[in-house]
Amino acid sequence: MIEARHLTKVFDLPPARARRALDTGTDRGRAVREAGGVLAVDDVSFSVQQGELFVVMGLSGSGKSTVIRMINRLVAPTAGNVVYDGTDVGGMTRQQLRELRNKRVGMVFQHFALFPHRTVRENAAYGLKARGMPRRERLQRADRALEQVGLGQRGDAYPDEFSGGMKQRVGLARALTTDPDVLIMDEPFSALDPLTRRSMQEQLLELQRDFRKTIIFVTHDLNEAMRIGDRIMVMRDGRIVQLGTGPEIISRPADGYVHDFVSDVDRTRVLTASTVMQPPWVTATLDEDPASVLARMEESRGRGVYVTDPGGEIAGVVTPALLSEAIAEHRADLGDCVGDDYTAVPDDTPLVEFCHLAGGHTVPLAVVDRNKHLVGVVPRARVLDAIASAPKDVNEHA
Numbered sequence: 141m142i143e144a145r146h147l148t149k150v151f152d153l154p155p156a157r158a159r160r161a162l163d164t165g166t167d168r169g170r171a172v173r174e175a176g177g178v179l180a181v182d183d184v185s186f187s188v189q190q191g192e193l194f195v196v197m198g199l200s201g202s203g204k205s206t207v208i209r210m211i212n213r214l215v216a217p218t219a220g221n222v223v224y225d226g227t228d229v230g231g232m233t234r235q236q237l238r239e240l241r242n243k244r245v246g247m248v249f250q251h252f253a254l255f256p257h258r259t260v261r262e263n264a265a266y267g268l269k270a271r272g273m274p275r276r277e278r279l280q281r282a283d284r285a286l287e288q289v290g291l292g293q294r295g296d297a298y299p300d301e302f303s304g305g306m307k308q309r310v311g312l313a314r315a316l317t318t319d320p321d322v323l324i325m326d327e328p329f330s331a332l333d334p335l336t337r338r339s340m341q342e343q344l345l346e347l348q349r350d351f352r353k354t355i356i357f358v359t360h361d362l363n364e365a366m367r368i369g370d371r372i373m374v375m376r377d378g379r380i381v382q383l384g385t386g387p388e389i390i391s392r393p394a395d396g397y398v399h400d401f402v403s404d405v406d407r408t409r410v411l412t413a414s415t416v417m418q419p420p421w422v423t424a425t426l427d428e429d430p431a432s433v434l435a436r437m438e439e440s441r442g443r444g445v446y447v448t449d450p451g452g453e454i455a456g457v458v459t460p461a462l463l464s465e466a467i468a469e470h471r472a473d474l475g476d477c478v479g480d481d482y483t484a485v486p487d488d489t490p491l492v493e494f495c496h497l498a499g500g501h502t503v504p505l506a507v508v509d510r511n512k513h514l515v516g517v518v519p520r521a522r523v524l525d526a527i528a529s530a531p532k533d534v535n536e537h538a
């Protein structure tokens with residue numbers, strides 16, 4: 141949907157001199173600095189999928205705002221380009237660019253101006269004015285957008301009656317009135333207190349679930365990034381240091397910088413069953429006979445194994461005791477031996493929701509995908525490791 145290719149931005153130098161400095165070779169940042177410029181964004185490439193909630197994370201000054209402003213060309217790149225839905229934004233006519241900004245890409249900022257003498261409804265409708273839409277329709281659309289952000293009944297109020305969180309909702313509603321395909325949000329919740337912030341994050345996730353917006357969300361808070369992001373792009377000094385899902389970043393930080401960030405994160409909410417599971421050591425299928433399964437278990441000294449049906453779903457669990465009994469009674473069908481002493485969790489369950497379940501049975505916790513297929517197991521030790529261990533040091537997995 142959005143593809144950024146080698147985006148680079150130098151401030152405070154004429155374009156030609158900026159490009160000359162960039163071409164000088166190894167240390168581009170230094171070359172630009174010595175020429176009197178600022179290399180705000182340095183060769184950043186990424187793509188955002190339709191319906192994705194893509195987070196750009198980094199400390200203040202790392203180039204986040206500059207990157208996202210290049211998407212709709214509020215900032216013109218010094219080098220590189222953006223392709224929006226197949227069209228090169230750099231090659232757009234004025235008219236196309238205006239349409240991109242006014243209709244297709246909505247923006248929400250940390251601080252934005254609400255007009256104090258206008259109602260919340262009129263404030264929300266503000267973005268539609270430029271489109272020559274009749275007033276009645278503008279206000280109707282504003283009401284619909286206010287509804288979407290949980291302010292459905294508050295259109296007649298004035299901004300100064302609103303808390304910070306509610307004002308941000310009005311800002312979000314304003315961005316939603318044009319029904320944009322993409323929402324770009326630059327630290328929209330950073331000025332809010334933690335509780336309000338939390339509820340705004342929930343609201344945003346709901347909004348994305350219901351309306352499948354593509355959202356690019358900027359934050360300097362990794363916890364926030366982890367809570368809402370499908371993928372997170374970590375930036376430092378204008379460059380990408382890591383791009384991946386929250387669990388990927390938390391379990392394999394790319395360098396010491398990301399590692400330090402990650403050590404503050406509540407791992408139990410980020411890690412999921414699929415990120416901590418391992419392949420089952422031994423499994424059996426329903427068509428096997430009890431004796432051969434028992435032999436295999438003795439070899440591996442397992443205390444129990446999962447038995448799957450031909451479709452890959454869990455049929456139950458067998459233990460050496462159950463198998464021996466079946467063999468003694470000449471029962472040849474494994475389906476007659478299985479017990480149900482196990483627990484299965486969906487693969488996207490956060491660790492915090494299943495850690496207490498690990499270790500409750502002779503077999504480790506089962507992890508199933510959305511088709512109920514057994515995809516892995518989580519032994520108790522694995523849960524403890526995941527909670528206790530600081531993320532692996534860079535050197536350790538180098």
Ligand SMILES: Nc1ncnc2c1ncn2[C@@H]1O[C@H](COP(=O)(O)OP(=O)(O)O)[C@@H](O)[C@H]1O
Binds near residue numbers: 199200206
């Ligand atoms: N309009 C500008 N003129 C000059 N320098 C700028 C401008 N905008 C940003 N910068 C510089 O570019 C770098 C990146 O800034 P920014 O993209 O705002 O970072 P972030 O949003 O991550 O805080 C900083 O060093 C900042 O001072």
Ligand SMILES: [Mg+2]
Binds near residue numbers: 205206326
């Ligand atoms: Mg910024």
